Amino acid sequence: MFDSFKKIFSGNEGDLPVTTTGKPDISREKSAELFEKAKTYFPGGVNSPVRAFKSVYGTPLFIQKGDGCHVWDADGNQFVDFCCSWGPLILGHNNAKVREKVIEVMQHGMSFGAPTALENDLAELILKNNKFIEKIRFVSSGTEAVMSAIRLARGYTKRDKILKFEGCYHGHVDALLVKAGSGLVTFGETSSAGIPKAFADETIVVSLNDRDALKKAFEEFKDQIAAVIIEPIPANNGLLLQEKEFLQFIREICTENKTLLIFDEVISGFRISFEGAAGYYQIKPDIITYGKIIGGGMPVGAYGASKEIMSNISPEGAVYQAGTLSGNPVAMGAGIAQLSELLRLGFYRDLNNKTEEFVASIQRFATARNYKFKVFSVGSIFWFAFTDLEHVRKAEEIDPTSMEKFKLMHRELLNRGIYLGPSGYEVGFISSAHTKVELEKAKRAIFESLDLVFRK
Ligand SMILES: *Cc1c(COP(=O)(O)O)cnc(C)c1O
Numbered sequence: 001m002f003d004s005f006k007k008i009f010s011g012n013e014g015d016l017p018v019t020t021t022g023k024p025d026i027s028r029e030k031s032a033e034l035f036e037k038a039k040t041y042f043p044g045g046v047n048s049p050v051r052a053f054k055s056v057y058g059t060p061l062f063i064q065k066g067d068g069c070h071v072w073d074a075d076g077n078q079f080v081d082f083c084c085s086w087g088p089l090i091l092g093h094n095n096a097k098v099r100e101k102v103i104e105v106m107q108h109g110m111s112f113g114a115p116t117a118l119e120n121d122l123a124e125l126i127l128k129n130n131k132f133i134e135k136i137r138f139v140s141s142g143t144e145a146v147m148s149a150i151r152l153a154r155g156y157t158k159r160d161k162i163l164k165f166e167g168c169y170h171g172h173v174d175a176l177l178v179k180a181g182s183g184l185v186t187f188g189e190t191s192s193a194g195i196p197k198a199f200a201d202e203t204i205v206v207s208l209n210d211r212d213a214l215k216k217a218f219e220e221f222k223d224q225i226a227a228v229i230i231e232p233i234p235a236n237n238g239l240l241l242q243e244k245e246f247l248q249f250i251r252e253i254c255t256e257n258k259t260l261l262i263f264d265e266v267i268s269g270f271r272i273s274f275e276g277a278a279g280y281y282q283i284k285p286d287i288i289t290y291g292k293i294i295g296g297g298m299p300v301g302a303y304g305a306s307k308e309i310m311s312n313i314s315p316e317g318a319v320y321q322a323g324t325l326s327g328n329p330v331a332m333g334a335g336i337a338q339l340s341e342l343l344r345l346g347f348y349r350d351l352n353n354k355t356e357e358f359v360a361s362i363q364r365f366a367t368a369r370n371y372k373f374k375v376f377s378v379g380s381i382f383w384f385a386f387t388d389l390e391h392v393r394k395a396e397e398i399d400p401t402s403m404e405k406f407k408l409m410h411r412e413l414l415n416r417g418i419y420l421g422p423s424g425y426e427v428g429f430i431s432s433a434h435t436k437v438e439l440e441k442a443k444r445a446i447f448e449s450l451d452l453v454f455r456k
Pocket of ligand 1: 141142143144146169170171172231236264265266267291292301
């Protein structure tokens with residue numbers, strides 16, 4: 001046992017706290033073998049960086065199948081999955097309605113590069129049930145949606161600068177892979193190699209929950225800011241829940257300055273409510289981006305706005321945006337099937353209540369034992385934070401050293417059949433397929449893991 005354990009955790013051997021492990025590590029040999037092979041094919045062995053388990057123990061689990069709230073890895077281990085493909089799977093894995101619709105559509109071919117009725121159907125489903133947008137354009141990922149929304153905002157306002165918030169993630173768009181420099185209002189510094197400084201110079205970065213910084217930015221760059229982009233429910237760097245008043249303040253300052261407000265709802269769209277965070281807070285942005293849930297597990301993104309703003313998109317307007325596989329019929333089918341389920345009466349109420357109970361009972365456990373641990377949550381999104389702050393609203397308020405505790409917890413949870421995204425900065429998701437029984441099981445595993453993490 002120890003040999004394979006050493007092999008799997010090589011690279012972490014020195015800091016592997018063997019003695020705090022309450023359970024033997026599950027077998028991860030097949031996954032480790034697959035990862036060795038994958039490393040010869042892909043940079044870092046993966047096709048998206050966070051999958052590489054750089055922030056937690058061991059090598060990535062290779063998933064063989066998913067059903068309901070469970071996934072199984074290549075070694076045959078079963079887990080209750082709280083990653084849910086990073087959010088898209090709000091109905092859980094292998095949902096029968098989604099699967100059947102996909103199979104039905106696939107019988108007739110997989111792509112035409114010409115319009116299909118399925119695009120109309122998904123658009124109608126969304127637009128009829130969302131008062132914040134009047135027209136939509138489908139693309140193939142969240143990144144693409146954001147990239148297009150920004151081009152649209154720039155084309156519409158005839159301005160170049162974009163303002164974003166530290167701690168919000170908007171996909172791997174060049175102009176948004178920037179982080180704050182020092183100072184209240186700063187031009188971004190690129191957070192990836194390969195991005196021209198000139199691009200980062202068009203992006204202003206300010207802290208979340210900071211009205212003064214926002215005011216100062218609008219003074220300093222008067223009539224230059226095309227758009228302010230925010231995750232209204234920032235959920236890619238912990239769960240940095242904002243006060244409604246702050247979001248309203250952003251809305252007002254944008255309106256005053258004829259700057260467009262973009263809500264990046266790639267995570268929160270169809271998650272917090274069918275109308276996403278815009279509906280939850282009742283704040284109307286000018287452009288909304290979607291991804292993740294909208295495609296039912298297939299690659300779909302979208303951006304929407306008023307008819308007037310959307311009329312600037314080609315071929316109607318001068319802002320060019322296109323896609324060979326945009327509105328792909330199979331992906332549209334998956335989206336239609338999934339979103340139809342979300343419109344059922346009580347869907348969100350049940351999902352959110354279930355999550356609230358789960359989260360509250362974990363918090364009660366941690367509080368009773370005086371653990372420096374908080375579960376933040378909204379709707380069916382939750383985040384485990386090793387902090388004693390009442391609220392965490394800014395990226396700077398997250399203590400990086402607390403991630404060591406998450407790392408321990410992640411391993412203990414895997415050993416107890418619970419799969420969380422492999423980083424303490426990532427949130428967890430609960431789907432309608434998470435049954436009370438499985439959530440109880442997960443709670444017990446979480447309690448045991450917390451006891452081990454905080455054992456001194
Ligand atoms: C996931 C995400 C993106 C990027 O979407 P991809 O489909 O991964 O390109 C953009 N914005 C937010 C808020 C996201 O959560």
